[in-house]
Amino acid sequence: MINSNKYNLLVVLGPTASGKTALAVPLAYEINGEIISADSRQVYRNMDLGTGKDLDEYVVEGQQVPYHLINIADAGYKYNVYEYQRDFFKAFEDIHRRDKFPVMCGGTGMYIEAVLNGYKMIQVPSNPMLRKKLESNTLDELAGVLSSMKRLHNTTEVDTKKRAIRAIEIETYYQSHPEIEVELPELRPLIIGVHIDREKRREKITQRLRSRLKEGMVEEVKRILELV
Known part of the structure; x- marks a missing residue:
């Protein structure tokens, strides 16, 4: 046992x-x-x-x-x-x-x-203005932006532009809402x-x-x- x-x-x-x-x-x-x-x-x-x-x-x-x-x-x-x-x-x-x-x-x-x-997993709403600002960036540029905001856990976050933009969107939300605490068992x-x-x-x-x-x-x- x-x-x-x-x-x-x-x-x-x-x-x-x-x-x-x-x-x-x-x-x-x-x-x-x-x-x-x-x-x-x-x-x-x-x-x-x-x-x-x-x-x-x-x-x-x-x-x-x-x-x-x-x-x-x-x-x-x-x-x-x-x-x-x-x-x-x-x-x-x-x-x-x-x-x-x-x-x-x-x-x-x-x-x-x-x-x-x-x-820390939070249901993050979409940010149309940020998405529009990022959509002209290349995938490498988006990866650079994301890596400047956090340590990348794996490459799946930046394997497509859509995922990279969403990852930046999420990290931007986290940084602008530091008061949010997630209580986990x-x-x-x-x-x-x-x-x-x-x-x-x-x-x-x-x-x-x-x-x-x-x-x-x-x-x-x-x-x-x-x-x-």
């Missing part, structure tokens, strides 16, 4: 096809826990094969291990990091209120970082990183893709396109 006085969250993270779910679900079962997914694709409904939800793996010895933040958004909706952090802590507190133990499982780095590092995580040989992982990904194509992944995509 996990020492709940020392830890209040178990985190199982790793790359695609590393066996995260196969490890996290039995662990959750053993410690009376529930899974909180950290996967930016599995939040979407009807994307079962393509995102590898494998929900049958959430049954251990005939019992369902509860899971959260899977199948919570419609295809086409732009679910974001702010919403993930908010929804994670809602699930986290709900699980603890019921005397269960939360187990975060996934591989979406920005989701995991936003939670574990306690990023204290986390005491035990983190398990799953490592797998690269070649073995490639083989697993290939096998998984072939299996999902046979199971109807192309048809699943066609159905989704009809919905959006």
Whole structure:
């Protein structure tokens, strides 16, 4: 059993096809826990094969291990990091209120970082005047502006002009509203990183893709396109 006085969250993270779910679900079962997914694709409904939800793996010895933040958004909706952090802590507190133990499982780095590092996430309104001022800048110029305002955590913030402008918009809002404080629950995580040989992982990904194509992944995509 996990020492709940020392830890209040178990985190199982790793790359695609590393066996995260196969490890996290039995662990959750053993410690009376529930899974909180950290996967930016599995939040979407009807994307079962393509995102590898494998929900049958959430049954251990005939019992369902509860899971959260899977199948919570419609295809086409732009679910974001702010919403993930908010929804994670809602699930986290709900699980603890019921005397269960939360187990975060996934591989979406920005989701995991936003939670574990306690990023200040605020729903920032759009700023049309700032956007108009920035739209003529090149991507390199926008990246320079953003890097002068904050340390860049990853390149996804500046991989397109649209994202770079939005990132500057958010940082500008933060700097002009220093009084805003975000209260987050204290986390005491035990983190398990799953490592797998690269070649073995490639083989697993290939096998998984072939299996999902046979199971109807192309048809699943066609159905989704009809919905959006």
